[in-house]
Amino acid sequence: MGKTDKCTQIVKEDERVISPFTRVPYYPLVIKRGYGAMVEDTDGNQYIDLLSSASALNTGHSHEKVVEAIIEQVREFIHYTPAYMYHEPLVKLAKEIIKITPGDCAQKVAFGLSGSDANDGMIKLARAYTGRSKIISFIGAYHGSTYGALSLSAISLNMRKKIGPFVPEIYHIPYPDCYRCTFGKEEKSCNMECLKHLELAFNHYIPAEEVAAVIIEPIAGDIGLVVPPKKYVEKLYDLCKKNGILFVTDEVQQGFGRTGKWFGIENFEVVPDIVVMGKSIASGMPLSAIVARKEIMDSCDAPAHLFTMGGNPVSCKAALATIEIIKDQKLLEHTRQLGEYVKQRFNEMKTKYEIIGDVRGLGLSIGVDLIKDTQTKERAREAAAKICYRCWEKGVIITFFGNSVLRIQPPLVIKKEQMDKALNIIEESIQEYIKGNIPDEVLEVAKGW
Numbered sequence: 001m002g003k004t005d006k007c008t009q010i011v012k013e014d015e016r017v018i019s020p021f022t023r024v025p026y027y028p029l030v031i032k033r034g035y036g037a038m039v040e041d042t043d044g045n046q047y048i049d050l051l052s053s054a055s056a057l058n059t060g061h062s063h064e065k066v067v068e069a070i071i072e073q074v075r076e077f078i079h080y081t082p083a084y085m086y087h088e089p090l091v092k093l094a095k096e097i098i099k100i101t102p103g104d105c106a107q108k109v110a111f112g113l114s115g116s117d118a119n120d121g122m123i124k125l126a127r128a129y130t131g132r133s134k135i136i137s138f139i140g141a142y143h144g145s146t147y148g149a150l151s152l153s154a155i156s157l158n159m160r161k162k163i164g165p166f167v168p169e170i171y172h173i174p175y176p177d178c179y180r181c182t183f184g185k186e187e188k189s190c191n192m193e194c195l196k197h198l199e200l201a202f203n204h205y206i207p208a209e210e211v212a213a214v215i216i217e218p219i220a221g222d223i224g225l226v227v228p229p230k231k232y233v234e235k236l237y238d239l240c241k242k243n244g245i246l247f248v249t250d251e252v253q254q255g256f257g258r259t260g261k262w263f264g265i266e267n268f269e270v271v272p273d274i275v276v277m278g279k280s281i282a283s284g285m286p287l288s289a290i291v292a293r294k295e296i297m298d299s300c301d302a303p304a305h306l307f308t309m310g311g312n313p314v315s316c317k318a319a320l321a322t323i324e325i326i327k328d329q330k331l332l333e334h335t336r337q338l339g340e341y342v343k344q345r346f347n348e349m350k351t352k353y354e355i356i357g358d359v360r361g362l363g364l365s366i367g368v369d370l371i372k373d374t375q376t377k378e379r380a381r382e383a384a385a386k387i388c389y390r391c392w393e394k395g396v397i398i399t400f401f402g403n404s405v406l407r408i409q410p411p412l413v414i415k416k417e418q419m420d421k422a423l424n425i426i427e428e429s430i431q432e433y434i435k436g437n438i439p440d441e442v443l444e445v446a447k448g449w
């Protein structure tokens with residue numbers, strides 16, 4: 001890494017004027033520009049991006065087609081709220097989203113600005129459509145930071161302390177985590193205790209007939225990219241159907257090609273009732289969407305869910321370009337193939353370094369879980385922080401979450417050679433950590449979730 005004087009100066013100024021409650025700090029990287037899977041900082045250092053702005057840039061940085069679409073729309077008009085008037089990009093985009101959303105669930109769309117507001121809208125629709133108030137979510141879930149979305153979330157005490165009360169009637173159950181089973185089971189001894197937990201709840205304190213929806217991330221993202229077993233998702237789905245409960249998939253992080261399918265839930269044999277999307281939908285422009293059958297989308301009275309800036313035409317044009325790019329550049333196939341290769345490389349590392357406890361994921365949504373001990377699987381938080389920091393120093397943007405899990409979510413346009421270079425840097429950094437060559441001081445900076 002070269003000089004970082006300008007970055008350091010800007011970060012100092014940032015700390016003076018920006019509230020810390022909007023950030024999870026990793027290292028002082030100040031972005032100047034981005035192209036494809038590469039990022040440059042204000043001092044001219046270059047990095048391979050394995051984070052994609054938290055999985056919000058699946059088509060890469062400033063894709064030419066996205067930039068052109070944005071400029072074209074900005075020249076026409078920047079915004080006129082769809083809350084009062086109409087515009088064509090909104091309608092065109094809704095039609096395209098309906099085409100790519102799985103099953104017959106996609107008939108109408110409601111646009112917003114962020115994954116969080118879309119999850120709030122989902123709560124409103126689920127309650128209005130079913131006439132029921134209760135929602136089931138998961139421990140470890142992150143659905144956003146507005147009050148509704150945060151009430152669905154259960155990932156961090158710091159996100160909940162001091163700010164309650166939350167939206168009532170939301171219940172959290174254990175996520176099916178086969179590597180660190182809440183019920184202490186192994187694959188052989190597993191009897192779907194996590195699902196039984198929900199059945200138990202239905203029998204004792206949550207009347208199933210009062211539950212409007214179950215919301216699940218098809219891969220639990222921010223808790224450490226935990227992939228649920230297929231049969232769990234299918235049984236959960238059956239349980240919902242049996243009890244008239246809506247099955248909702250939060251695709252904000254896993255959607256738009258991240259897992260090698262348009263939506264993460266397509267990796268499972270179920271057809272959701274409501275799909276919530278955001279992040280990569282518009283390649284970095286603010287946009288979110290809720291998609292469902294007509295009768296669900298028409299169940300709330302107007303204007304229960306409108307945002308002056310929602311469904312912005314510039315964002316809609318960027319989203320139309322995003323869909324075209326994913327199709328034209330065959331990014332779904334590329335993601336599946338490269339994802340398998342990346343997992344194989346990490347699995348090879350796993351045989352060499354005991355610190356790697358688990359490698360998991362679908363497509364280019366891969367988690368590498370670092371542990372202190374192969375028996376106890378105790379999370380190696382310090383190792384994760386130090387390795388991420390050293391990777392940054394060597395030119396790779398990578399973060400960790402879930403206390404110990406390296407987050408591998410590069411832009412889907414990343415080339416194999418770039419990925420190889422990044423993987424080599426990660427391996428070198430792991431070796432340096434094992435040798436004790438990464439100082440403790442970095443922990444002051446790389447705090448993480």
Ligand SMILES: Cc1ncc(COP(=O)(O)O)c(C=O)c1O
Nearest residue numbers: 114115116142143144221252253
């Ligand atoms: C699964 C999931 N849902 C919702 C959100 C919230 O999205 P946003 O930050 O755009 O409001 C996130 C953000 O990380 C997410 O990962």
